[in-house]
Amino acid sequence: MHTDGLTPSRGVWACLAVVTALACLAVAAKGWTVALDDVALIVVVSALFICIGAAYARWRPSPAISAACGALAFFILSTAALASLSYVGVGVGRPLVDAQFARLDAAAGFDWNAHLAAVLERPWLAHVLTLAYFSCQAQFMVVILGLALVDRKALGEFMILYAATAVIVVVVSVALPAAGAYIHHAPDPNLLAGLPDPEAGRWHMRDFTALRDGSFQHLSIGGVEGLITFPSFHTVLGVLFARALLRLPYLGLAGIALNGVMIISTLSIGGHYLVDVLAGGGIALAAVAALQAARTVAVPAPGRGREACPA
Numbered sequence: 001m002h003t004d005g006l007t008p009s010r011g012v013w014a015c016l017a018v019v020t021a022l023a024c025l026a027v028a029a030k031g032w033t034v035a036l037d038d039v040a041l042i043v044v045v046s047a048l049f050i051c052i053g054a055a056y057a058r059w060r061p062s063p064a065i066s067a068a069c070g071a072l073a074f075f076i077l078s079t080a081a082l083a084s085l086s087y088v089g090v091g092v093g094r095p096l097v098d099a100q101f102a103r104l105d106a107a108a109g110f111d112w113n114a115h116l117a118a119v120l121e122r123p124w125l126a127h128v129l130t131l132a133y134f135s136c137q138a139q140f141m142v143v144i145l146g147l148a149l150v151d152r153k154a155l156g157e158f159m160i161l162y163a164a165t166a167v168i169v170v171v172v173s174v175a176l177p178a179a180g181a182y183i184h185h186a187p188d189p190n191l192l193a194g195l196p197d198p199e200a201g202r203w204h205m206r207d208f209t210a211l212r213d214g215s216f217q218h219l220s221i222g223g224v225e226g227l228i229t230f231p232s233f234h235t236v237l238g239v240l241f242a243r244a245l246l247r248l249p250y251l252g253l254a255g256i257a258l259n260g261v262m263i264i265s266t267l268s269i270g271g272h273y274l275v276d277v278l279a280g281g282g283i284a285l286a287a288v289a290a291l292q293a294a295r296t297v298a299v300p301a302p303g304r305g306r307e308a309c310p311a
Contacts, residue, residue: 007067007152008074008159016078016163023084027219030088035220042080042221049073068148071159075140082166083224089174090211090227097176098184101230101273110274112181112267119268120194129265130196132258133234139241139258146248154247157291158240165236165287169228169280178229179208182271201271232272235280238263243288 027034053069056062105112119126147155178184182201192198204225210216211227226233238259245255263281266272 007070008156020081023081026088033218038222046073046076064148067152071144078163080221086170086227093212094177098178101275105274116268126195129269132261133265133269143244151247158244161240161287169231169233173228176230180229180271181273200269230276231279232266232276234266235263235277236284239284
């Protein structure tokens, strides 16, 4: 995979520029005010990483540091742009489909309330699931820094998969919005005191409700919540993290175990339906398969030399 010396490649950065422009236009069209201090911090930190990466690419060559800095800048900027688009998407206000998702869970034989009760009966399990659910940021750092050291091609692929699947999740969530299993099933709030965070699965509802009733007027990117129920992006990340950690020495099996637990945690801690998890897993696996197919096509056929891979 040609990366132009950048992680990810120039083409992926160009796609991010388009997505960012769309996010800015969409927010402007909504007429929202934006917390400029948040924007300034994002721009300054990202620019700092880009400058450091450029310095270590050109004047003091260190491919690992350059790749890590590029990936961190891309992660910060893409997350901000996609989070903004997710807020605009919720504001579209299409009818909620929670009832349909709950029926699909039931048809598959999954009882969300029974699952939650089983977790609440085991406080140790609730704590383990909570830790796994909130491991995303730490896993991002381990994956970016680790792959920058041992497999920069894999790092570029990881960033492509992260951005591509996030776009897909945002688009699908606009068409099929849901408030989440905690809102639909409405378990007794007194029972939720047994969770490490009694607000589990409901953190997003203030912004979610304001976006849908039109009262939301101010976007603070530094304080955005995860608003998307279907598909589960935590599940997408669980698959991508596990795949990436397999490339790192000694972390493969631990990564699979941790992300398996994280995916399970999306049900009770994240308030997802089972169909959210299945859809998220399907998107992640499809994206990985598409990337591998594209990589195979880009490799010259044996004996064909450069002819099989035209410039």
